[in-house]
Amino acid sequence: MPETTTLSGAALPTAAGAPAGHTVVEPAVPLLSVDHLTVTAFSPDHDGEVTLVDDVSFHLGRGETFGIVGESGSGKSMTCRSVLGILPAGVHTAPGSAVSFDGTDLLGLSDKQWMSLRGTRIAAVFQDPGSYLNPSMTVGAQLVEVLRIKGGLKRRQARERALELFGDIGLRNPTAVFRQYPFELSGGMLQRVLIAIAISGDPDLLIADEATTALDVTVQAEVLDLLAELQERTGLALVVVSHDLAVVAQVCERVMVMQSGVVVESGPTKEVLHDPQHSYTRELMRAHAEYGLERWDEERP
Template identity: 60%
Template sequence: MTRPSADLLPGRTAPAGPSASASPVLSVRDVRITDRASGREIVHGVSFDLPPGRTVGIVGESGSGKTLTCRATLGILPPHFEVSDGTIEIDGTDISTLTPARWTELRGATISAVFQDPASYLNPSVRVGAQIAEVLRVKRGLKRREARERAVELLRAVHLRDPELVYAQYTYELSGGMLQRVLIAAAIAAGPRILIADEATTALDVTVQAEILDLLADLRERTGLALVVVSHDLAVVAQLCDEVLVMRGGEVLEQGPTRTVLGAPRHDYTKLLIAEHEQYGLEKFLDLKETP
């Protein structure tokens, strides 16, 4: 790794100005995913480009293909699923050409992910800090002591109070929101350029969800991290994303700048999602306040 040792956070510094024109770190081109067992195509063509420091959101209910799309970009499709057509490029490299060894190098160091249930991705019998330190030793070749110091820095960077204490704690001693921060710290430990957050805040209280979304926005701005945010909740995606894809039944029904998709939805399904949100959302109360 050739990276200045002085940077507090891993990753690159944020590119100056709007980065939409920068070359994408993740490029997904008409990707189709097929279940080989049944021969059925499950995802029918997804395309998007993700430049550094930008965020793309994928919205859809369970079974929409949003998680399969993420897993394909991470090279971890479940058994007998395969990318049957289209290409995925990470930092200019077509992932279909990657050997298992190259994949191991890439994961964590270039592309990383956090999922819904943080506890199931951490070892309950190992102190959480040691699990972050392990990533640093394996991925960045740090010595035991450096790795420990860096892990504490990372815990501080994800706004955990008393990072020294958290370092020495086990998963059962931490709340869901704290665990998700620990997992984000582990996911960004090796300085990836892309972070996939798949329903990463779904199980959290709304105030904690806002903290995690704020944290992701901070990381994006400070380090130029590119984000893929996957959620069933349109409003969560609206908080963070520049571009949004609305998926259902493996199909992208609508795609475009978040503002356009939310402000002038074209597909009935998008309109339904918006209507359902507005019916029991806070907007109507906030509007009452704003109109004198």
């Protein structure tokens, strides 16, 4: 029998990777369910398959914020790419893995089915915004194109909506930004443009995979505040992926810590930071204390 923790009178199975002492919090009706996800790849160096993600499980409800933290190679990005259906060539999910979104089996979708889902109901923002934008097109034209293809808007409607979105994500003088090319914008402005593109389809789920890593500390805080504001205003579910506990601490209600493809700890963010159970989590906290975890801990209600 799995160990259980009582929460609000209901006995819930302890989540994988959640050691005794952390409250188990599961949404009543999950929007996203990841169960026993295992991701493998062929490695000629090992003369066979290697495991990149090993038996990872977590659930996310509508409007929740969830953090996945770990160093490079911990499996956090592969976990998210499995959810997004964009695993690299030669990498695949193993039998027994299950990923569902609002009742839809994501692992069984065809490319055509993914096209209608990704960018509309499920969206993502990644680390290097410049590599996801066409350098030969203005950022306004690129957003208009997405709105016309994904949203079915006429050109004038798409332009009006694009300007509205640029204003919503905090770009000063949206009309001027609309006419600029990616190379004319700062890293923080480019990331805001990508966020505008990501939310243009009014998604239910937004995955921010290392979206603030390349930004300086001040701009990073501004982008995190923007994501939190969008989540609160629109009610979207938000997954924040980072190597930095201070990043997920700023915006996430719950956190999952990964090491070498395995979940080593999970639970409410405040509990994990107050009382880390795993030596790897404690090491991450020591390594990133200088980035503000202690101040966050003092200010968090």
